[in-house]
Amino acid sequence: MSLLTKAGRYWHTLRHLRPVQFYGRIWFRYSHPEPDLRPAPNLRVRAASWQLPAQRTASMTGPRSFVFLNEAGELDEIAWDGPQREKLWRYNQHYFDDLNALGADERRAWHLALIDDWIAHSPVGQGNAWEPYPASLRIVNWIKWALSGGELSAAARHSLAVQVRWLTGRLEIHLLGNHLFANAKALLFAALFFDGPEADGWRKTALQILQREVPEQILPDGGQFELSTMYHALALEDALDLLNLLSCFDAAAATGECSSLRGMVLARVGAMRHWLRVMCHPDGEIALFNDAAIGIAPAVAELDAYFVRCLPQATEPSLQRVERLSDSGYVRLSSGVAVALLDVARVGPDYLPGHAHADTLSFELSLFGQRVLVNSGTSCYGLSAERLRQRGTAAHNTVVVDGEDSSEVWGGFRVARRARPIGLAVTDTEVAVVRCGHDGYRRLPGAPTPWRTWSMGERSLLIEDTVDGRIGHAEARYHLHPEARLELGPQPNAGLIRLAGGESVRWTARHGRVRIDPATYHPRFGTSQPSQCLVVELVGGRGSLEIEWD
Secondary structure (H helix, E strand, C coil), rough: CCCHHHHHHHHHHCCCHHHHHHHHHHHHHCCCCCCCCCCCCECCCCCCCCCCCCCCCCCCEEEEEEEECEEEEEEEHHHHCCCCCCCHHHHHCCCCEEEEEEEEHHHHHHHHHHHHHHHHHHCCCHHHHHHHHHHHHHHHHHHHHHHHCCCCCHHHHHHHHHHHHHHHCCCCCCCCCHHHHHHHHHHHHHHHCCCCHHHHHHHHHHHHHHHHHHHHHHHCCEEECCCHHHHHHHHHHHHHHHHHHHCCCCHHHHHHHHHHHHHHHHHHHHHHHHHHHHEEEECCCCCCCCCCCCCCCCHHHHHHHHHHCCCCCCCCCCCCCCCECCCEEEEEEEEECEEEEEEECCCCCCCCCCCCCCCCCCCCEEEEEEEEEECCCCCCCCCHHHHHHHHHHHHHEEEEEEECCCCEEEECCCCCCCCCEEEEEECCCEEEEEEEEEECCCCCCCCEEEEEEEECCCEEEEEEEEEEEECCEEEEEEEEEECEEEEEECCEEEEEECCCCCCEEEEEEECCEEEEEEEECCCCCCCCEEEEEEEEEEEEEEEEEEEEEE
């Protein structure tokens, strides 16, 4: 890459950032707070019962053994900060999610010993344990565990207070988004769990952040503004946790600021629940748009049950044939046994596109309750070539022009020039039609502009692609779920997709040349499954694929 090209990539990445992200990074790098080891404040008396939160799958497989990101590890081998695992794995080790996971009561003795071991081997301010994000999740998990009946020892309560004090000097104002939200959530949990003037200070800081970030991060249609289905599910859990906390400590939460926050969350949480339901497949789990993997957030059914426990009087409207999430940029089409989820969205907030993929105009499809067409998902974070490939356009069900990504994803969590949707039109008639283009390729010679039209009838889905402008090569990629098998028919432009349930689906490429490529599918972190990709090469800037079912 030339120096000029590299400079341009940095410019198109950095020009969208907010000033706080520049000076916040400098402050974060050079600010080194001193550990505050004063005794912990007294505990606050609860005003109401704590509702059982959403529970994840257990991650502890023994008193000192774990499975994170589908990779096992032993504490005696890895310790608390060993280099034998990737950073994200070590982050998970410090979250303490297992304290509130399914069957946690049966592992309470393990949890007590684990907390003591962590305190003994995690010096204040050192290593991954004390980075703000894992510290925030750990603070919340320890408090949720205590509210659920766990016994925090005097040493654990003291450590908890030390962690909160440390966090107040390491807020991630340079990152913003879900990281800063997690910081503020942890401060509010600590502020209501503890009592006294120090806790009141934590509460003031937390509320200042949350009252600004809730309306910023939760869009009017209920979507979390980073536009990842996985991070949306985590945001819904956060919202329900806040309501649970504010109800549990009702007397302390009766201040004007806490009441305002509660009203703010209540006004949005119903739409957040509906958004998640819209963006799920019939199998009950999330579609894979942007950084998304199953198993990081609690299961959707767990979140829904938690919602009902927190808000038993709430109702959920039924899904319509066409559901348009206008502020987020997603559309759901359904017809009988078919559900299609369409991405006609921007990549995310201009100043925070770190979890974006170059997936504009992609979609996923389920038939007969089974996933058929899927985006490739997310199996890893970091700076690897595989991470970059999974974020790239070719890993999604959309059009690739001249081998380029529609948005310039790079560096693990960065985006330079990014695609923006244009000309969106949604028609809800006998045949539901969605048409949209994007400008992501206009930076290329000839300024090509892809347009895609989805037409869903009673028993068919037609996908039509055109590219305006000059192109060398363009192809539409359709990634099949590993359990769906692609077959070519007697004619090279048609065939069958055989589903695991025994059903057969017909496909026909009405325009374009067809080939089948090997591919991989990553529905969870740490997993890679072989799959097939049907590729329709556009001819004369035009290609189409029709899928029909009985």
